[in-house]
Amino acid sequence: MIKDIAIEKMKSASNYVITFLKWALISIIIGVVGGCVGALFHMSVNYANIIFTMHDWFVLFLPIGGIIIVAMYKACKMLENKGTDSIISSIRNDEKVPISLAPLIFVSTVITHLCGGSAGREGAALQLGGSIGSNIGRLFKLDEKDIHMVVMCGMSAVFSALFGTPITAAVFALGVTSVGIMYYSALVPCLMSSLAAFLVTRFAGLEPTQFAITVIPQTGVITILQTILISALCAELSIIFCTTMHYTARYLKIWFKNPYIRVVVGALAIIALTYLTGSRDYNGSGMDIIEHAVVGGHAKGWAWALKIVFTAITIGAGFKGGEIVPTFFIGATFGCVVGHLFGLNPGFAAAIGMIAMFCGVLNCPIASIVLSIELFGSKGFILFAIAAGVSYMLSGYYGLYSSQKIMYSKLKAEYINKDTK
Template sequence: MDNKINLRDKSKYMIFTSTLIKWVFWGSIVGVAVGSTSALLLNANDFLTDTRNENNFLLFLLPLGGILIGYIYRYHGANSRRGNDLILEYIHNGNEEVPLRMGPIVYVSTFITHLLGGSTGREGAAIQMGTSIAQGVNRLFKVDKLDRKILIMCGISGGFGSAFGTPITGTIFGMEVIALGKMKYESLVPCFVSSFVGHFVAKSWGVEHSHHIIKIIPDINTMTIIKIILVSIIFSFVSVLYSQLRHGVKNFSEKYLKNLMIRGMIGGIIIILLTYLVGSREYLGRGLPMIDKAFDGQVPPLAFLIKIVFTAITMGMGFRGGEVIPLFFVGATLGNTLSNIVNLPTSFLAAIGLIAVFCGASNVPIACFVFSIELFEGKGIIFFFISCIVSYLFSGHHGIYASQKIYEPKSRLLNLIPGEIITAVEGNKKNTKT
């Protein structure tokens, strides 16, 4: 009897050990590949941004770039045109696999967008390349169906962690972004390995991430906490405004501009007109200089609103890149605007806004809280925690990831059915109104 028990124990240990080795091995492969491609993405985007700034005429080629991106996705993209939504749907249902071509195509399209002035970021491209690489590992090693989904989540973590230089956040983001109200802990090891390996590989390629500095942290008292709660509610509403406008532009263009090339061309023309309407090129591309200014108190009061419009049109009309950095722009500049109104330090409220708007739009409060710790070296940790909670709750069931599943509603007061995705919830609301 004792021998049988010992054999069972040994068998369990062997399974545990072999599984752990498997996940570390596969996560490392994904991390190395994703870290290298993220380094290429970051360095190329910096070069393309400098090139655009030195050659103002490139903006006038944006409609042509829209046509080219539309052509690529129409004739060569297949279902990869659905981007992050396809990735989430595959993890939920396992129906349509992530195509290997998704990564290279989104990189080319992102480079075109950045070079010619589309208002976009980088994490979307990094995540899609990461999952494309993870899918390659799935096929190469003939990974079973259940583990394939976990490896795709590992690609998300590697992409995010290496793109922003925040490996702990990358680990959690890949597990949390899939569904509201549920953390996919079964993917912890591969997500951890992929994110950390990807981060250090990107650094070994010479990537340097700029982190903003909070100059003054206010004292913790009742009045300051009340102010943080109130401004976090505002940040959450602004995140909803962006999400709704971005999805609205996308739905409108899909309905009335079915040809992807015409859609991209018109989107490019609108961005050119908006640029000359506002009289500034600071809302093109990632807008990193404006984020820097927001921490020093030198931005126009409506900068956040202008960036929302630029990014919603860029992403909704078919250009590629990411939405996290534009959300940073929106949050930091809005925090800058509110700082004088609520009498809080500018750099501090810019940082709170940066995190809170991203949290409300992405529905990943734990990842966002950890992100604030990595990004701002643990300063103001209590305020960031409060802000993430408030923004997450008050943003409701909206977000930039339309296929994010609501595993558990944020509140029973909302009377939502568990298991729906954000798009379905929005559709049900419209049907109820009509």
């Protein structure tokens, strides 16, 4: 009897070891592939932004770039693909992620940045990673449940490669699909993938995204109240941003049913706005503006509002990229401006705005707190945690990704399984 129990325990232990080794192999492969693709994508987007900065008249080619993007998606029969929403949906159901999505989103995002469209890169990262993970999983002949996990591994890998935030990447992938539920079975695979991708980018000479905040105030009653106020305003701003993004895309499709006309109209609007504002601050990702706000404590008064308009038109018209870097831009510039008004150091207020906006539009408070440490260090950890908590609660059930589900109420311990607005 004792011998049988011992044998049974050894079999159980061996199952865990075999499963661990299986996922170590698969997740590291996904991480290395995702890291290589992510590094190449990172360099390509950066180079596209550099070219645009040197030759800002490239914005005049935005309509042509838009036509090329639409033509590519139409040729691959993916014109109706919902991008990041499709990747998130594939984790919850058996929807397949086509391999053609990876090169499509790669090239179209580079074109968008080269021609001065207002977009980020992380939406493309999630789509790249999801496509890579899904197809590597099918190469290994994994079942549907495991396919869901390798999609998360792929998302973690390329997100980590682009931002150099491996822990945030893993935690984000675990919680972005169903808010309130963490897929802990995927924790080790996602961590391994994101760390493998991170090491690949470091080997390639790419530095992680980090900001040196010059002043971090002491945690006191006044500072906490200032943080709560800025975070609450950012939560409301996140609702405005999400609503603007959704309605702009919806009405542009209603008004201009032909995707070629729609993308050209959007491009012409961006060109007009670019010359009307007399600035190139709102084209591209705007990472330099974010750095000016966080490190230098300087931002134009209405920069956040103009970035919302530029990004909503760019993405709504059919250009590709992402919304998270624009979210950072909006949060940083808005936080910097209101920080001046409320007596909080503007650079630190910009950092608070970034974390609060990130949490408000993505509904991922734990990932937001971890992100604050990887971007800014641990010194202001308590205040960043407060910012994430306040923004999460006050941003309601809004989000950038319509396929995201809020599983539990933000107001009480109640299961709701509600789609984001």
